[in-house]
Amino acid sequence: MAIDVMNPYEMAVAQFDEAAERLGLSQAMRAILRKPKRELIVNFPVRMDNGDVEMFTGYRVQHNINRGPAKGGIRFSPEVSLDEVRALAMWMTWKCAVVGIPYGGAKGGVICDPHKMSMAEIERLTRRYATEISILIGPDSDIPAPDMNTNPQVMAWIMDTYSMHQGYSVPAVITGKPLAIGGSEGRLEATARGVQVVALEAMQDMNMQPEKCRVVIQGFGNVGGIAARLLHESGCKVIGISDISGGLYNPDGIDIPKATRFSREHGGLRGFPEAEEITNAELLTLPCDVLIPAALENQITGHNAAQINTRLIIEAANGPTTPEADAILNERGITVVPDILANAGGVTVSYFEWVQDLQRFFWAEDEINMRLEKIMKRSYQAVKAKAEEQRTNLRMGAYLLAVARVAEATEIRGVYP
Structure with missing residues (x-):
């Protein structure tokens, strides 16, 4: 049986187009929000345990940064493609807007099968990929996080690699880190x-x-x-x-x-x-x-x-x-x-982790869970109210809220120059 596997980016754009139509967005605004702001493709060598050198391809895509720094995970998978990363970056933009946190959307990935690699090979791949995308990432510009097949240890290697380049520790460059180096209570769950x-x-x-x-x-x-x-x-x-x-x-x-x-x-x-x-x-x-x-x-x-x-x-x-x-x-x-x-709970607590790192002031887990619950409930009720007001379903309610918030920020900032 043929499965209708839709190109994820086409799916993301189709969802946006429907919301844009309902919101009556101008042609200019639609053109801006349909396209990612930046796309970086990197091809880099990694020395394997047997001494061979293999080439890997990685991506980092920033969809929109008008509401704040770019935010989004990094996945390691044989299935990673540029269109998948584009789609995930766009969804991150809307996700951050739905829960009202001051981020834009980004996503990253490396085409690899970490299940067939040793820990040492994954570390070398991670550090080289982090170096390649270091022209984009930073605590004020683009803050990655864990995603499929990446974990707190991988985040620690990225944070350490970036910090080595800077000459001092920069915990806020990434979220989902172990607690010992500036991670947040409650982030894993x-x-x-x-x-x-x-x-x-x-x-x-x-x-x-x-x-x-x-x-x-x-x-x-x-x-x-x-x-x-x-x-x-x-x-x-x-x-x-x-x-x-x-x-x-x-x-x-x-x-x-x-x-x-x-x-x-x-x-x-x-x-x-x-x-x-x-x-x-x-x-x-x-x-x-x-x-x-x-x-x-x-x-x-x-x-x-x-x-x-x-x-x-x-x-x-x-x-x-x-x-x-x-x-x-x-x-x-x-x-x-x-x-x-x-699934916006992850990026919400990532935001809490980033804020804690910037302030060098950390919160207890019960406070984090309480703040998370408050934001998720408030966001759910806002989406439900929008859906009822517009006589539509919850997905369109969420899109109408999110796209309107990003469009407003884009409109207010204007087109440079």
Whole structure:
């Protein structure tokens, strides 16, 4: 079966165009906001452990910086492409605007398979890539963060590399760092905690009680795995989970702490004894109350949207639903909390980390979680109010809010020279 894998950048532009049309943006404003501001492509050598030198390609794209410095993660994956990075940078612009934090959107990536590389090779690749993009990044210009297949250790290498060039420590150049070098309490759980907050808000709106909700989560990494634990703790019954090795289903509920331990010990969920093994495709169509795609783009498409069997979708991943699928879900009355709102907890706590680094003054975890919850609830309510006012769905409500905020900043600043 051919899957309608949409070019992620075309998807991002199509979503923007619809919002721009509804907002009545001028042709000039549409032209400015459709295009990334800067795109850097770097090709660089890395010495491998066997002495060979391999060439790698990396990207850093800044979509828009009219509301503040560029902000966005760095991913290491064989699937990285310029169009994917462009799309993710554009989504970051809207994401930061939706939650009202003073950043523009950026994204970075290196085409590589870190699972086939040693730690020493990943370190050399990271440091060389950081050096190549150092002409763009900086605490006042562009602040990267972790993304797919990157973690606090990779962020530490980038921070150290940048600091070596400067001759002094610059912790605010990157977020998602270990606590020992200026990381923030609560950062590791932030995206998943934001997902939990908006999920509970949406459930309340729809008169769904957490303890009566069956939840299915695609993806069991930093976002999906922690979201599963937090929703399990909130009383939800998590009946389906999956990772790259496949999916698990248990209609009576999966013991999430046990599954987490199993995954850690066995390098994946495959073989977990207390659930039936299913494919990732089957997982998405399980009957449930809440479905949380927390893996990759293009998961809910025109091919499977009619089979989705849920009341509420919380997009923990970026771009998991194609526009064609969106239209089908809308028609079927399935509520979708969009990615640019649902997974904005990570960038919100990244913002807190950056502020703490700049001030050299750090907050306790309970204060960070309290501030995060306040921003996520406020943002969800603002998106819901905009959607109701414009008689549209939550995705368009979020886009109308975000695009209007970025357009206003762009308009006020004007066109230079």
